Amino acid sequence: MNRLLLALTLLCALAAGPARAEIEPGDLTLTVTPERNGNADPFAREMVLLRIHGVYKQQILLEEVVQPTLANFSWTQLGRDIWSRTKLPDGQSAIAFDRVIAIFPHHAGDFTLDPFVHRLTLSDAGVRKVVDVRSAPISLPVATWKGAGGPDAKEPWWLPARDVSITDSWSPDPETLKVGESARRIVTVEAQGMVAEGLPPRPVMRTRGILTFAGPVNRETIITPQGPVARATYQWDVKPAIDEIIPLNAITISWFDTVSRTMREAEIPARQIGGGLPDREGEAPRAAFASPYAIAAAGLAAFGLGLALLGYGVGGGARLRLGAPSRRALRRAAAAGDATAFRSALGQGLQAEPGLAPIWQGQPETATALAALDRAVYAPGGSPAPDLRRLAARLSRPVRQRGGAQESDPLKPLDGVPAPP
Template identity: 70%
Template structure:
């Protein structure tokens, strides 16, 4: 109801004025005039006017590294409304986003908030992940929030619109990679994790047997449709049967997480040891704006038992005669080897730890190499003590620490050479044994 309508309702109608008593009433006429003046001067009924700033809707694009994104790179749109008026009904009208793929991350969130002047308000939050299709200068058109508010007992529909947002998408200018190149696959992400599992262990598989390999690729900031196809695993001497590929997208407040699972059944076709090379997965780090590389690790099929003690079958119990003969043979062999020094015990890192060192060395990742080295030190502390006494290892290990923990730009050592040196077995003079007791007739000679 407008102010003019309210004012007309407050004024007496002409028929009512014609029914006022005659002037002979004297004091009665004065009372009627006074009542009419009070009616005209009385305040109008209170009305909650919607003022500028009472209903606001903003959309913010969060560009990774404050840089223009590349095609197919995720950008989060943060949509926030702040409303002083009580909301009865609401509906968000989203622009077409013709040049983008998009997905909403979770449900809308409503909460109470305080304005800078201390007034209470209602906050509305929605997050949308968008993926531009190609390079160019685009504009995110306004979002519209249709609100039904209570205006002095009457429902009123108000449309609150955000401002348009400039959205530039950069063109890839590097020599290799990029969104428009099919090989290698373009994978922009906040992080990439690779999990590789075999059942049974490939090193225990013999000719004619089968092992199953399952590789899980988990990518932050990507939907499942954007993950690369199944990697090609092909080498001489094996038969490979590709299994199904499963893909899923997990929605989190910080963005979608895409997960793909690839599966193969592998059967050796020759009795020799068959090496499987590592499979590189290049990806673009959206945080540092650089190309990086994840890796499906190299393995071998056949060639021995795994390093894990739990995977080994218990040895058969020999008969007493066989055990006695073996003991005599071992005793004689030990006597024969004492003079030549070939019976010295040795220490060596496990195959899994050696693979971690070589993988970090090939990737040129000093921090990853240092983390694998720390795990190696915890695994075999005696090896770490030996390394510290070797002059040829002291200098590269110190250079590695300076590259990881020192000032930026410190050169890293030759990581492949260092990985090879640390992977070699170390011979020790003798294993510590029990302390000898002095004879009864005096100190030991």
């Protein structure tokens, strides 16, 4: 009888043990940390990252994040929530939760962000229990701009970003245009740490002697783990109305560097309309007009120089260059950050100018960049691509052909096969 009572007592103790287990302080924690650029108070419309981090020792069945209203702020979530296993300093295992939100203050002032709440449904000895885990409130002052410009000024447009880049493309090249012909200009502006609505309106492109027809403006926001990237594409159709060389001035876009906390400028480059220069970067422009006497003198000089070179055996090789369509394709792929399209355009260009491959292979910096490009495209698992814009500019320059026998298959040096000595 005593043994039976003892056994019943032990069973009741074991059954009651888990039911009496309570959540202890520190078992469920939620923190929200603001990430300020340069550890400085942000200005209006400047991005601040909120990193939400939870650590939970209990088994979780369901969960929901209850976000405060975030009055006076715009916001966007960057990617999906991340759940992972983590080890605590005491060696215990726990579940980690991470979410990143980008917020943008509407105006200056001293603000307090209310707590975030992570509503968890836990399993406690087979019984469901709902627990609200709260973060601490956050003080977030937004600074007032001092000096000219700034968030409240109508001009120049306020553009706070980590970095701003501009890509300018024409089709066909504006130097080749004649009266009545038209070209399409496409300008792409990218700003890191912004949403597309924060990019400026289409710039005004106007000068004497041209007709411009503005096209639609396309905006998009690309979400990355480091924050949003804003992209705006502006386009115009441009037509010269006079038979002259028309200079088109550069357009500057002011922006606030949120890393260095200074104002900077990005530029839509100046171009020339007309003049008959078929996209020859690095080559001197020809004169717009030449007299018959100058033409005759130049012809005689060229004839005499040719005889001198033949007489003295002076060489140096012909100048080689990728064709204009290939150069434009490289620039488009570089602007899009598309290494695969870049490599494809390069291969097509080399089919027309195969002599370029061994020359580039003999240039250490170019050869290194091309090898990095091939690893990015062909290596298993991928590899970081080189600076495509810089590489496109380098490959677009004319080069002088070396003397001697050429490689039988000029694509081999770019595909990792060494050229014969």
